Amino acid sequence: xxxxxxxxxxxxxxCSAARELSLRGARPPAKVPGYEQExxxxxxxxxxxxxxxxxxxxxxxxxxxxxxxxxLDWASLAREVEKLRYLFSDRYVVQLFEVGWxxxxxYYVMEFMENGSLEDLLRTGPISTHDAIGDFREVAIAxxxxxxxxxxxxxxxxxxxxxxxxxxxxxxxxGQSRLTNEMSPALGTLYxxxxxxADLDATPDARWDVYALGAVMYRMLTxxxxxxxxxxxxxxxxxxxxxAYRKLILTSPIPKLHRQxxxxxxxxxxxxxxxxxxxxxxxxxxxxxxxxxxxAWQLRRVRRPILIFTGIGFSLLLLIVAAIGTYVFRxxxxxxxxxxxxxxxxxxxxxxxxxxxxxxxxxxxxxxQLEGAGRDPQIRELISKGEKLKTDPKACAELDAALAxxxxxxxxxxxxxxxxxxxxxxxxxxxxRGTAPTYEADRHKYRxxxxxxxxxxxxxxxxxxxxxxxxxxxxxxxxxxxxxESGNAVWSVAFSVPVWDxxxxxxxxxxxxxxxxxxLKGKTRVSGxxxxxxxxxxxxxxxxxxxGLIIRHPYMEDLPPGTEVTPFYADEVVKWADEKKSDFAPxxxxxxxxxxxxDGGAWxxxxxxxxxxxxxxxxxxxxxxxxxxxxxxxxxxxxxxxxWHLGRGGAIAxxxxxxxxxxxxxxxxxxxxxxxxxxxxxLLRRWAGLPTTTAGGTATANTAxxxxxxxxxxxxxxxxxxxxxxxxxPEPSARKPGTDEFDDPQPx
Numbered sequence: 001x002x003x004x005x006x007x008x009x010x011x012x013x014x015c016s017a018a019r020e021l022s023l024r025g026a027r028p029p030a031k032v033p034g035y036e037q038e039x040x041x042x043x044x045x046x047x048x049x050x051x052x053x054x055x056x057x058x059x060x061x062x063x064x065x066x067x068x069x070x071x072l073d074w075a076s077l078a079r080e081v082e083k084l085r086y087l088f089s090d091r092y093v094v095q096l097f098e099v100g101w102x103x104x105x106x107y108y109v110m111e112f113m114e115n116g117s118l119e120d121l122l123r124t125g126p127i128s129t130h131d132a133i134g135d136f137r138e139v140a141i142a143x144x145x146x147x148x149x150x151x152x153x154x155x156x157x158x159x160x161x162x163x164x165x166x167x168x169x170x171x172x173x174x175g176q177s178r179l180t181n182e183m184s185p186a187l188g189t190l191y192x193x194x195x196x197x198a199d200l201d202a203t204p205d206a207r208w209d210v211y212a213l214g215a216v217m218y219r220m221l222t223x224x225x226x227x228x229x230x231x232x233x234x235x236x237x238x239x240x241x242x243x244a245y246r247k248l249i250l251t252s253p254i255p256k257l258h259r260q261x262x263x264x265x266x267x268x269x270x271x272x273x274x275x276x277x278x279x280x281x282x283x284x285x286x287x288x289x290x291x292x293x294x295x296a297w298q299l300r301r302v303r304r305p306i307l308i309f310t311g312i313g314f315s316l317l318l319l320i321v322a323a324i325g326t327y328v329f330r331x332x333x334x335x336x337x338x339x340x341x342x343x344x345x346x347x348x349x350x351x352x353x354x355x356x357x358x359x360x361x362x363x364x365x366x367x368x369q370l371e372g373a374g375r376d377p378q379i380r381e382l383i384s385k386g387e388k389l390k391t392d393p394k395a396c397a398e399l400d401a402a403l404a405x406x407x408x409x410x411x412x413x414x415x416x417x418x419x420x421x422x423x424x425x426x427x428x429x430x431x432x433r434g435t436a437p438t439y440e441a442d443r444h445k446y447r448x449x450x451x452x453x454x455x456x457x458x459x460x461x462x463x464x465x466x467x468x469x470x471x472x473x474x475x476x477x478x479x480x481x482x483x484x485e486s487g488n489a490v491w492s493v494a495f496s497v498p499v500w501d502x503x504x505x506x507x508x509x510x511x512x513x514x515x516x517x518x519x520l521k522g523k524t525r526v527s528g529x530x531x532x533x534x535x536x537x538x539x540x541x542x543x544x545x546x547x548g549l550i551i552r553h554p555y556m557e558d559l560p561p562g563t564e565v566t567p568f569y570a571d572e573v574v575k576w577a578d579e580k581k582s583d584f585a586p587x588x589x590x591x592x593x594x595x596x597x598x599d600g601g602a603w604x605x606x607x608x609x610x611x612x613x614x615x616x617x618x619x620x621x622x623x624x625x626x627x628x629x630x631x632x633x634x635x636x637x638x639x640x641x642x643x644w645h646l647g648r649g650g651a652i653a654x655x656x657x658x659x660x661x662x663x664x665x666x667x668x669x670x671x672x673x674x675x676x677x678x679x680x681x682x683l684l685r686r687w688a689g690l691p692t693t694t695a696g697g698t699a700t701a702n703t704a705x706x707x708x709x710x711x712x713x714x715x716x717x718x719x720x721x722x723x724x725x726x727x728x729x730p731e732p733s734a735r736k737p738g739t740d741e742f743d744d745p746q747p748x
Contacts, residue, residue: 029065029105037063047105051112060112061097067105081108087149092142094162094172113170115163122158125223129263132220135169137294139216142171143209143287152178152204154186154197156212158219178204190233191215191225195249195278198242206286213290214275221258226276250278267297310668314661321657325650332646337639341604344635348606351526352628355534356608362418363622364612366495366516367474369410374499374514378402379425383499383512386427390444399425399434407436421492422517426453428510430467452477452494452515459543470510471498476622478543479551482519488559491520491551524554532630537570539577540623548574553594568593573625576607590629605629
């Protein structure tokens, strides 16, 4: 203890002598009725402490004998006994059993704490973060119990916290304690004392114990109290020491060493630092606020992994449901899409086959008509004259008339678009001898270089007769451009058959060629609601040597008169013709060269070869193909509408599911965090129509105003001086071995 100065330190000899004197104790100073003294614990400035056993219950107790009355502060002793009486039966406080005021020497009997003090435990260094948090909360609750009964401890430090048989902390040493209605100052211990407490005119405040509580927690975490210095703050009198201590706390930053301790996160560190705030207004208002903050921190720490895992779980659930919904959505759309495409391609296939079959039949019929003309005796007789026809105009006229009659009979079976444009007949030398209608200007001209005559698949460069090659079977010529009466150039083709001198003779010779030219015009659009039409494409090489010429297309036929259009080629169809051996090959994404030039877009198309299948003989591949195509976007319009409706329904369902999951998660959060300060709790309580705050938030009725007089009477300030037993020596080196001063219920 000090009286205006620090406690003098003992030398090694004095320490050894004091230890020997303590160990020599053989008999207690007095006999306490009902107890058997067993063991001497130590002595100090006031007297001795013994361990005794109650004869009736067998319970161990600690008996403190005040043998040195000369230095005894009876006011301090009476105050401690009085406070312990108030806290009778509180499990957080070391219990007082009885007091022997009339004994010589006086004594009091209290619980025996067999695990010593927290100071004893901390002399070996800091304790684990887990144990420190538990002790921190226990001590804070002990202070709450004391404050609820109107008692401020005012000297909280590790030496005044004893550990019971379960190593749970208990408050002890209430010698400096004050009632909440007392105005007299109380000095604590350096480095555990709030800066405003280090003043001889200070009024007791609950926030003194809050500061000391934070200092004890800091000591448990780091091994030393906050702002600790191993040398004296001042060598002057008591007031100088107090002023130096206040200046140290107020001018130094809040210590941060505890933030480096493993297991101390930012929230826990903030709680400790708020306890250690030099300004009382920034500190927790009372220990109950500390307990509430610590409980809220522990709740956040406990619920954080729960919220993380539940959040992850809900997110995974949402993702799984979304994945399943997306899969079902895509599968449904894909199934519908494939079904629509298959039906469209099937319809296109049927239309292409029908168109190809009809065109093949027309070609076969044309060849049959030409063969009938070639078997006509009159035509055979006239064409056999050859060069003689040049000098026989009458025979030429008869030949033209015979062809004209054949033309009229043949065209009766066709509509206007499919009627022939010209019938012609050439002799074996390749010279054109007759036409229907008649063209005198072209009569007797050499045509032996034309493909329809020799059947070589090209136009010969030698345009001087007589011809050296003539067809021996029905033939379809190269397509060529012809100026139509409408003003537009159209693609035309010539079908030709040989004329034999004796049709019934297997060894007959060709005496000429009869043929017909047709303009490749006709109905191309297929009936229906969607844009669908048939296109005629030549897979053989044209006059330029390129394959895939588009011969008939509705977009080309719809052009205004006089429009010059360059040839279009369908390379995809040529590739199909070369690679595909089947009679059908759907092209899901066909890019129409003609449609792409005018309006673009993808098409669904089916292709079919044009085959002439005579009743007798081998089928003939004309080299033409029919491609039936329709717009892909029009085909998929129902699927697009279905996709939009499903997508809207899925979005609504997903939003509803997300709302449900969010509400469930918010409910989980509100259950795990019932703190009034929780934003989510306030929101949910507001939705429920409940109050969003509680009175005080963290304080009880007994601690709401610790400086007020509970009885309501006016308390006059009383001028008081600090007792000589006030402990202001530095910790943890304040107590020396063998010099127990009985500030604690038992010696260190």
